[in-house]
Amino acid sequence: MEKAMDAGRQSEVTCVDFWCNEFGMRVRIALRELGVPFEYIEEDLRVRERSELVRRMNPVHRSIPILIHHGLPVCGSANIIEYIDEVWGEETRLLPGDPADRADARFWADFIDHKVFSTQTKFFTSKGEEKEAAKEELVEHLKRLEEVLGDKCFFSGDEFGFLDVVFIPFSSMFYGYEQHGGIDLEAECPNLTRWEKRCRERESVCEVLPDGKVQYELHKKFYGIE
Amino acid sequence: MEKAMDAGRQSEVTCVDFWCNEFGMRVRIALRELGVPFEYIEEDLRVRERSELVRRMNPVHRSIPILIHHGLPVCGSANIIEYIDEVWGEETRLLPGDPADRADARFWADFIDHKVFSTQTKFFTSKGEEKEAAKEELVEHLKRLEEVLGDKCFFSGDEFGFLDVVFIPFSSMFYGYEQHGGIDLEAECPNLTRWEKRCRERESVCEVLPDGKVQYELHKKFYGIE
Known part of the structure; x- marks a missing residue:
């Protein structure tokens, strides 16, 4: 369902998510809105045990979505959108200015x-x-x-x-x-x-x-x- | 316990809170850190019924703290701190820059x-x-x-x-x-x-x-x- 926009730059931005996750969709929409290429890694929520990647990148909640930028995780979907906006929002900003x-x-x-x-x-x-x-x-x-x-x-x-x-x-x-x-x-x-x-x-x-x-x-x- | 820092400018910034509310204390600390004068209005949480002011200013949650700036309410303590930082943070900023x-x-x-x-x-x-x-x-x-x-x-x-x-x-x-x-x-x-x-x-x-x-x-x- 979800395809990586630019698999060649996979080391820079990765989004770990499950395709129908209402919280994770936000992140993938925000990345697309700001034109940020990212690698997509699917975490199947129907499987009870979380993957090693999720456990390592979000040890506190073991939840998705996770945005990994230059190897560092950002967790919490609203938090991730603010991060995306602050890092890649130039002409287009997602948050209002006022x-x-x-x-x-x-x-x-x-x-x-x-x-x-x-x-x-x-x-x-x-x-x-x-x-x-x-x-x-x-x-x-x-x-x-x-x-x-x-x-x-x-x-x-x-x-x-x-x-x-x-x-x-x-x-x-x-x-x-x-x-x-x-x-x-x-x-x-x-x-x-x-x-x-x-x-x-x-x-x-x-x-x-x-x-x-x-x-x-x-x-x-x-x-x-x- | 809590005194208004500058009652004369009460129409500009008001904080509605209860003195021992862990969420509201944040707001009063943030205002003091950035040197923002404010009027303090006490909402006694031991009384079951919320005041008319709280019901009007936060009809969704009917909770405190509420920051009222030029008559407009800002609700949710972390949200209020971000607002305070964005409006009054000049030399001192509460949120990190990165x-x-x-x-x-x-x-x-x-x-x-x-x-x-x-x-x-x-x-x-x-x-x-x-x-x-x-x-x-x-x-x-x-x-x-x-x-x-x-x-x-x-x-x-x-x-x-x-x-x-x-x-x-x-x-x-x-x-x-x-x-x-x-x-x-x-x-x-x-x-x-x-x-x-x-x-x-x-x-x-x-x-x-x-x-x-x-x-x-x-x-x-x-x-x-x-």
Whole structure:
């Protein structure tokens, strides 16, 4: 699925990830947006034991994605995007320039990491009333993001930026939201639906994001959903 | 406990916090380090209902600290420190200049927020075997930070910076670690012990950090520890 953009310079930048990992997709999109060639190493999350590389490069969390630059690891997906922006962002910057806008983008990135993701997991792993409550909460979170986006093209305005990179991988789960809980995203969040289509027109995004059906099938297996 | 540094300019910068809040102390230390005058508004966390100000300024999480600058809120303590550094950091910067060092500092800040804090809470709220396991895990986390600090004066080297600001409020719990679980921090983490003393010599820190005994007594009541 994922191909190295420039295998010849593999020693400089490496991204360790699993193709359908919502957190790792961010890194691969950011690298593409800023035109950074990288080697891609697949870490299959379906295998319980982490590889020697992951254990060595991220001994604290043993998680992916990991960006390896000149042999040194950077871990944590939002952290990696900030790093990519600081090292390779020249004409194009992913983070906004104004401190208040940056703080706002970081606030919502944290909201996605710690509210949307945990609620999404609850939604896919629970049943009955608990599932219904998680569904309601998930829609509430999505509506907050719908409001932040408003009628802008991208979260930061006219340009695709940090918060778009952070959230767009979650759109690969939108089909799953619909199938698993009947969430009609187009009706609930029309702005997000338009934004998703707009983002998917970008090469960086469409090369990285898996198809919603494929993603849902994989998560069904992963979460043991019948 | 906490006094406004310059009540006359209250409309410009306001910090909403509770005096013994480990996350909020960071903000007050950072403001003092960069010489930013601010008004302090106390939000008593012992009262269950959040104030109208907190509900209005942080409707998503209804949590503190909140920094209000020219009427606009910035939420999330690490986020606020980055904001303070970007707006008021001139000769003194809290974040390191090098992108790899910045990524490293952000990685460990996240580790403190999501590993150390949750383990600390487990340690204070559990009993028996669960408490013992939490204690072991807490010591393990502290030893990781001990290793990151090494024999340097501060986390980033010779200068007090971002990661020091992020972690020093936790040192107000060190006495509690000892009392509650017999953790001999001086033996387990001699570097952290020296670092704590060094940090407490700074005006910004000693004006903000509560005494360990006072902090432990308050947490005992809060967690219902007899």
